[in-house]
Amino acid sequence: MGSTSAENSSAEGVGRRDLIKRSAALGLISVPTMSFLSACASGGGDDSSGDKGKDKGKGKTSKTNPFGVEKGGKLDVVVFKGGYGDDYAKAWEASFDKKWGTTSAHTGTQEITGKLQPRFNGGNPPDIVDDSGAQQIKLDVLFKNGNLLDLAAVLDAPSIDDPAKKVRDTLIPGTLDPGLQGGKVVALNYIYTVWGLWYSGKLFKEKGWEVPKTWDDFLAICKDAKSQGIGGLAHQGKYPYYINVAIMDLIAKQGGLDAMKAIDNLDPKAFVGSDAAAAAIDAIYEVVEKGYLMPGTNALTHTESQTRWNQYKAAFITCGSWLENEQLKQTPTDFDMKFMPMPSLSGDKLPFEAIRAGSGEPFIIPAKAGNLPGAQEFMRSMLSKEWSTLFAQKANSLTILKDGVSDGVQLRPGTQSTVDASKAAGDNTFNYLYPNWYSEMDVSIQNASNELMSKRIQPKEWLKRAQAAVDKAAKDPASKKNHRD
Amino acid sequence: MRKGQYRFVAGFLLAPLALYLIFVIWPYVQTIGYSFTDWKGQSQTFSFVGLDNYKALFQDDVFMGAIWHNILFLVFIPVITILLALFFAFMVNAGGRGRAGGVQGVAGSGFYKIVYFFPQVLSLAIVAVLFGALYRSDSGGLLNGILIKLGLVDADNPIEWMNEPHLVLWCLMAVVVWHGVGFYLVLFSAAMQSVPRDIYEAALLDGASRTHTFFRVTLPLLWDTVQTAWVYLGIIAMDMFVLVSTMTQGTGYGGGPDHHSEVMANVMMRNFLYYGKSGYACAMGVIMLLLTLVLSVVTLRATRRERIEF
Numbered sequence: 001m002g003s004t005s006a007e008n009s010s011a012e013g014v015g016r017r018d019l020i021k022r023s024a025a026l027g028l029i030s031v032p033t034m035s036f037l038s039a040c041a042s043g044g045g046d047d048s049s050g051d052k053g054k055d056k057g058k059g060k061t062s063k064t065n066p067f068g069v070e071k072g073g074k075l076d077v078v079v080f081k082g083g084y085g086d087d088y089a090k091a092w093e094a095s096f097d098k099k100w101g102t103t104s105a106h107t108g109t110q111e112i113t114g115k116l117q118p119r120f121n122g123g124n125p126p127d128i129v130d131d132s133g134a135q136q137i138k139l140d141v142l143f144k145n146g147n148l149l150d151l152a153a154v155l156d157a158p159s160i161d162d163p164a165k166k167v168r169d170t171l172i173p174g175t176l177d178p179g180l181q182g183g184k185v186v187a188l189n190y191i192y193t194v195w196g197l198w199y200s201g202k203l204f205k206e207k208g209w210e211v212p213k214t215w216d217d218f219l220a221i222c223k224d225a226k227s228q229g230i231g232g233l234a235h236q237g238k239y240p241y242y243i244n245v246a247i248m249d250l251i252a253k254q255g256g257l258d259a260m261k262a263i264d265n266l267d268p269k270a271f272v273g274s275d276a277a278a279a280a281i282d283a284i285y286e287v288v289e290k291g292y293l294m295p296g297t298n299a300l301t302h303t304e305s306q307t308r309w310n311q312y313k314a315a316f317i318t319c320g321s322w323l324e325n326e327q328l329k330q331t332p333t334d335f336d337m338k339f340m341p342m343p344s345l346s347g348d349k350l351p352f353e354a355i356r357a358g359s360g361e362p363f364i365i366p367a368k369a370g371n372l373p374g375a376q377e378f379m380r381s382m383l384s385k386e387w388s389t390l391f392a393q394k395a396n397s398l399t400i401l402k403d404g405v406s407d408g409v410q411l412r413p414g415t416q417s418t419v420d421a422s423k424a425a426g427d428n429t430f431n432y433l434y435p436n437w438y439s440e441m442d443v444s445i446q447n448a449s450n451e452l453m454s455k456r457i458q459p460k461e462w463l464k465r466a467q468a469a470v471d472k473a474a475k476d477p478a479s480k481k482n483h484r485d
Numbered sequence: 486m487r488k489g490q491y492r493f494v495a496g497f498l499l500a501p502l503a504l505y506l507i508f509v510i511w512p513y514v515q516t517i518g519y520s521f522t523d524w525k526g527q528s529q530t531f532s533f534v535g536l537d538n539y540k541a542l543f544q545d546d547v548f549m550g551a552i553w554h555n556i557l558f559l560v561f562i563p564v565i566t567i568l569l570a571l572f573f574a575f576m577v578n579a580g581g582r583g584r585a586g587g588v589q590g591v592a593g594s595g596f597y598k599i600v601y602f603f604p605q606v607l608s609l610a611i612v613a614v615l616f617g618a619l620y621r622s623d624s625g626g627l628l629n630g631i632l633i634k635l636g637l638v639d640a641d642n643p644i645e646w647m648n649e650p651h652l653v654l655w656c657l658m659a660v661v662v663w664h665g666v667g668f669y670l671v672l673f674s675a676a677m678q679s680v681p682r683d684i685y686e687a688a689l690l691d692g693a694s695r696t697h698t699f700f701r702v703t704l705p706l707l708w709d710t711v712q713t714a715w716v717y718l719g720i721i722a723m724d725m726f727v728l729v730s731t732m733t734q735g736t737g738y739g740g741g742p743d744h745h746s747e748v749m750a751n752v753m754m755r756n757f758l759y760y761g762k763s764g765y766a767c768a769m770g771v772i773m774l775l776l777t778l779v780l781s782v783v784t785l786r787a788t789r790r791e792r793i794e795f
Contacts, residue, residue: 296623
């Protein structure tokens, strides 16, 4: 009888005191939910680790070791395992480990975003990353978050092959531009790439076609091809990125570098009010209107479309110079793959030989890398003739190092034709930067291009939509950081 | 309860509850938190922007369009799938001609049951590849190939299934229905088999036709199962991410042509990872959560009926 107190709870089941204890335990878990906003701010990443990273593993610097790599460190390398494979990176790592006694952890993957996004967020990114492929972490996004190391130190370090020269001066001019964000080079686009039209030397010989230098000649070949049951132009319609290559090339050649820069610099007259853009888009639409597209090409994936072209179902296809390596298995041995610049429209400011040339496959060093000296030395080694040749042997492609391949290396016909084309172009090269600067604008223009190629909108409407995308990007406060002269 | 039992039960519940809170509830809470920021997804630096993301969301034509597409899926996918599955299940279980009062399926029903279940065994990724070959936009595609052979389609202008704004949603729906019908057929079959034979026999003796038997006997007795199927299919219709992102056109998780097949999930992913507007994407996630909750509640309420005991 009498009152039940907390003391005799053991006899009465769960007493008040125990209940309080349990709810306190629950509370421990739920308290963070009350202050979730502040918890977000300090949740995953340790934002101060960047400073720690700079000192970690930093040894003495010398002429042959400008970044002070310490022997026996660790290096965490992640490469995109796409069209170029990842054998080249393994060869590099072996060479690096041998020289510096490091232990390299190698990851070759296509899921760059999936694997790395949590690591960037958590503040423990790898040391060096080939951030490429469909699941690339967009560079503008990484840059805006301060995740990228300014590569100036690497570029100003002495070259391995010729210590009298800076690394920067051993590269093909202009190849650093695509890695610019906010005026700094934060990504090293390692592979030298040209974009344009591709055709089969064999098919052209059989049909007696000449490389078309003007748009009229190009249309004439398309017409002839169509009459023989072959498609004229093929493109990788499921990803309208590729047809944008052709459209933007025509704009740059028609209006010169100013027309190109107008787009990159988000000019209010980049498309609407630009004669060059109007002429270029009219020309592309002519192909659609006259039925010179390969049937069904507007919805094919890149491999489907390219394989069809390899089966002689289309005369031309638009692509970059990774095409040959990507299609190695599907290309008939006597196909004789050849590259050509976009044909000239009348009144073009740039000559026929002018090509879009630049560098792809961005290699980055995360600002919070655990072994910054190692990563920087690794990148400096990538720009040596030895490693550049290793790359050309393993991945069938050229690097941005001037004369970066030792003489003995035999090139495939497509790669050889890109070398010839870039020699013919000389200084007449151009390259767009907006796809790396403004992802959203890029996708909007791609969507508009798909509509145009599917004949659902007219050139005028395309210009309007492209301009709207530019205007929208111009309104974004983050866009002020990017400008090219 | 007996002495000490509370303590015993609570002790066991604590661990799962903690796990649930950490791995289910906490991410939701975080997402809601992030949705009020301009987080860009690659670091822990961001600032608080209040309701800006939500305001922008309701002016975002692409996301609003995506909601409508999800609603369209929500209306058609469950209805078509359930009707087909019910029809097939009825035919397989009770659709045969009654001989001497017996209730049985059509001839070969055992075989049909197995065949109908096949698609369910395949993962959605495989299904996407399979239908990619079916819908391929040139004469190499199965549908186009057949139509061209039959002379219904011009080989120079094949139907670009996934690149036709008015076809793409229906093409996607066909994939989901094809994938789902088999499973619900088996589910409904099991439910039908638990219905006492006497009821069917009585109906047969009373001279009820197959249609009558179905609507007056089978369907009411299956209502609970149908309700469950409805909720599951509703959740599938609110998602659709895998098929849209792999099968449709466009850079950054598909959704094309020109946003005609966007669903909330892939717009969210594009903003989250491709555009780096992660805070904005979190706001989309919150809207998705709310819509899914509301729809589940509405579905369960709207389909509530009196239980029939048998």
